[in-house]
Amino acid sequence: MGEVTTGRTDRGSRGRRPRRRVRVATVAGVPVLLSASWLVIAVAVTVLFGPVAARATGLPVPAAYLVAVVLAVLLAASVLVHEAAHAVAARRAGLHVEEVVVDLWGGHTSLGRPATPGTSAVVSVVGPLANLVLAGVASAARALVPAAPADDVVSVAAVVGFLLAAVALVNLVLGLFNLVPGLPLDGGRVLEALVWRVSGSQDTGAVVAGWAGRAVAVALVAWGVGRPLLLGAPPSLFTVVWVVVLAGFLWQGASASLTVARFRRRAAEVDLAAVARAAVAVPATASVADVVAAQGGAEPREVVLVDPLGRPVAVVPGGSVTDVPLHLRPSTPAAAVGLHVAPASVVPARLGAVATVEALARSGGAGVVLVDDTGRPTARVLPDDFAAAMGLR
Template sequence: MSTATASPRGWQIGSLAGVPVYLGRSWVLIAAVITLLFGPVVGDIVPGSGAAAYAVAFGFAVLLLLSVLVHEAAHALVARYHGYRVRRIVADFWGGHTAYDGADSTPGRAAAVAISGPLANAALAAVGWAFVQAVPDGLPWLLLTAFTTANAFVAAFNMLPGLPLDGGFLVDSLVWKVTGSRGLGTLVAGWCGRLLVVVLAWWVVGVPVMTGGTLTVSRLLWAGLIGAFLWWGASSAIRSGRARRVFEQVTVGSVLRPAALVPEGVGVDAVRWGDSPVWLVTGPDGTPTGLVDPAALQQVPGAAAARTPVSAVARRQPAGWVVDTRLEDAVTDVVVAMQTHTTPVVAVRVPDGRVVGVVLAEDL
């Protein structure tokens, strides 16, 4: 068991195949809510359980955390299998998320990553059901039943066809496959997510009103919380889809700035700087590692130019800033790389292995 360490994302509680796993600080809140709300319910179902009812309720919160981690682990492992770089797994108030670099994704790969999470929960529900049949009535049976029901619900709920749910990513992938436009897929799946919120609101409010049912405060609060989460995620997807649709109309070549390469160990005085407006510094394997800073270059005294390597006047860039693409391709992969690696400049490498230039965020 690894020692938990604090980070802006919460506490690191372990790793999976080298991927850090975090427990978000907000999970403490949801665990407390589940314990306080579920404890009295357990007490009513099993009279005389006393404080054990709250222990069972807290155990249910821990089992839900396990379910979330298994769900996200499935996403991470399938993403790794398809060659994506997975950066982290986080379990928090909203359930959890897996952050990975899917810039070179395909509809099939995206769909495989999306469906793996709900399938993992369905498998947990099946295992839980088998144990429920073998355990006699009592607190353990109640805990297992709640665990089984929760995983079955999570699997089914996540398959609903709208972003930000996993079913929404399946819609995204399907539209992307049929139309060839990933932006349109995200846009359609985002609007499906908003439609889900409308259906949820009708089910929670409209149906009871029409049938003379009762509206409880807890029902409205939970529906409002889930609805807000879905609406926010769907709206974010719609904005992303619209932006991607715009960038799908722009080719890499139309915004490319030509660049020249220079090995990082070469002296400043050995380069004819006027030959190119942009210079990239390359490592031993020829891959660009940074961008020459003109201001830093001008500050090198003439007497020191011979013994000053170009690496000393370069701004080192993050790993992943070199994007493999074609000049006639849409600029979307370049934009995703900028967002993923938080860099305002991306080097472009064409299929024959040449790095031909850079794309700057200011040009986009």
């Protein structure tokens, strides 16, 4: 299952990267990470599809389980194609894309919040469409695989046909399911974009799509568990567990979207000018002595180090230069006492408080650097200051 995550305020993955991830590829300059939790899915697919592969191909059981392992890898590749489609579309729309992750829940793409409903809809819908295209390609390829000779006990064609049929079916289900209009599914993002376009408020769209996601979760349980009970055929334990886990994921994701929408509305009421600390720009090659002199000899409270193009690359927190002895300040690089500023932590001041709080969620201790329309740093916003303004401290 794929998911686009925009302006995340949690994902452990958006601030410091969780440790149990391995970088396996790069797509459009975006790192692709494989989470250790994906192994759970790999094992589940192998166990569930091993016997199926044995029946479909005629292979002995050990070999059939190896085919199921290959299938697990192909399914991970399908998720990667889904997420890569999100990432490429987002990059072409000018959005910052932080990472693509393949994990226990399928995968997700972390990217900046789209500025328009049209961009949001396009970035969201391309993932499921990529799966539907894969389903069509795999199905067409399956039709070209020759039938196994009647006297063959084990046929390569049977194995290839089985894998292609499975990939086609899974991608069809993955594509259609992700188009269901309810958050956190991609179809929920499309619904959010539609309501946003009509109402003029992205938060209103998120609320509508969030409640739709909750409704989808309830409907899934009713269909998977309630319907068989009403028909007098109790569902299997496997079906109950699978449906409840999936519905729980959907409910949690929808609820998180509702929480974020409420948080954004509260953040929008914060006076950004009141919480922003005025900053001065200093070349990244400057020394600590240069930083002190930048404000007429007084030690500046907030200093932003910029590269030759004027782009923020680090901040020098207030008080950090006082830790450097006077006689060492001329020879100590300011960067030595600075904190790195990631591109996602640089926000145009005109975007306001909501964009700032979203960037704060990814910024770590460096906070957010506000810039004017020319890209010149004007202020720095710290997480604690913003939280205090929202009444959270």
